[in-house]
Amino acid sequence: MTPLISFHAGHAVPEQPVRVPRAFSHTAITTWAQCPARWVAGKLIPQPVRADDPLVCGRLAHTALELAIGHDPNQTEPEWALLCSHAIDHERRMVRDKGWGDDPAPRIVLPNGAMADDAYWAMCAARRLQGFRLTDALDGPLHPAGVEEALHGEWDGIRFTGRGDYRDATGVVVDWKTGRVPQYADGARTHANQLRLYAHLYEQMGVHITGARDVYVEHRTHVAAKLDARLMNAARHTYVDGARDMMRVLEPRVQQVPLRPGPLCAWCPLANVCPMAGPFTGKAARAAREQPIRADDPRFPVVRTHTGGQQQPVTVGKEGMMDEAMLMDLMGGTHPNAPAAPEPAPKPTPEPKAEEADPVMGVDPWAGMDGARDALAQWGITPPEPEPATTPEPKTGAETVTEEQPATPAEPTPTPATPATPAGDMRFVEQRPYDPTWGAHGINMAGYGWLRLQDMSQALIGVPDATTASLIRLIQGAWAAARTAYGPGAAPDIPGLADGAPQPEPLFAWLDTAAARDTVRALLAWFTQPTDDGMPVDGRIGQAARHAAHTLAMATAVASMRPGA
8 A cells, every 4th residue: 555644753754745835824834833744644634524523513603603794793692503504505505606615514423323414513513602692702783894704915925814704894803713712821822823814914905903802602702812013023923934834844845744742642633653642641542542544554654763763673683782692681582693792801990089088978888889889789789799799688668768868779679580582583663652662563662661771771882891781780770769769659570670680571661651761861861970080880870870869759859748848
């Protein structure tokens, strides 16, 4: 099947280029600003009509308002059900006269199995107008000067278009809204900018505008938009910059349309196939399930994502960020095609510099190799010794973390590691970021857990005495810091972790979590700070884990504060 849209690193590529609009509308600029790929999807993918569809009902409600004003603008309470029924007939005549357009009352099967007919759609539209009076629009009688007027003009040489719902003889422009009043500043600004665009287009057409307001018919309220020079200029920049960005992206023959994930991703037709969308919960998850494109739709392949991976079998043990044994240690097996790793040459351990004692606190017990070795041993990390290291007895009891007492990372419970299945022909696959990193499919290279592991591996590049075991110790340090700050709920036991051979499935299951994300971020922020004291990598990991635990514990303490405490 020929791809319709393919996903690459941070952008989507439509198979057939999408044409730049001849004139830009408010809806086009607003949708593009939310996510350019969503705008492209709206052009290429037919949207299914659903029960009580807001677009269908809004269209009929607008036409009913137009008919009411045209019939008698002074009628206090129009008969909305009858007007909505007439609106269907009016819209059908318009479609017939134009020779194109959608049926204003589409026949669809409703959730109860019944067929939606004209009466159903008229009722849905009339419900939005129930109780609304025409005098609610301007807090008094209307004096119509224009209804459903086509608007056109330019801003900075760029053509814009629109449609004025109602214009009063007093010079006030009204835009009917059948949805909710915006609860947030961004939504309110978007609605107000639409009125500013329309006011500008009216002025370009020689019509002076004295005011503009959105009228929310379901709530019988209105919100005026300020039209002063400063806000009009800001609106101009919003629309002109958006139009120029759209032209820049759409003019090349091969279009690379940016992906901009945000809170409205679940309502995008690409919600289930876009590699940067999700994860969704609650209402957003329900909205994503209702989108017309399924996750396995072959028309929307993921060619390359932000991870830079590809859907091909990968031979483990070649050159890369990890050395030959690093990944296999995590998987519990050895790839049959991997070359034998040479014995590493012994590296001299630099002598740590002596630290002067603090007059109050004394010498930091984590400073230097000996102190770091003792601290690491308290929570199961055993740096290389000439003799086999022993695991100390676990601590009992809980420690209280205060601002004066830095958090000491918790001890991972030593759990015997169950031998993992040899990796064999392990596949690296591209799935969505919120899909599990480890599974029967192989390793999801877009998974959050894989990114955490890559981040820690990358932090070790260039560190003189880092080895494969250092990556394990970074994982142990991150786990211990999370356990200390958040408790076992956020850092459950990982079999084999204390022994340096974590089982991959529970390991990646934890690395996929938000707790792991925050902990790894804090740990690496400390670990990657410049140091010139000659401390070995094991000591640096220990100190970084301690600081990360303290950082997270302080944030947790602030979040748990209560007034008057």
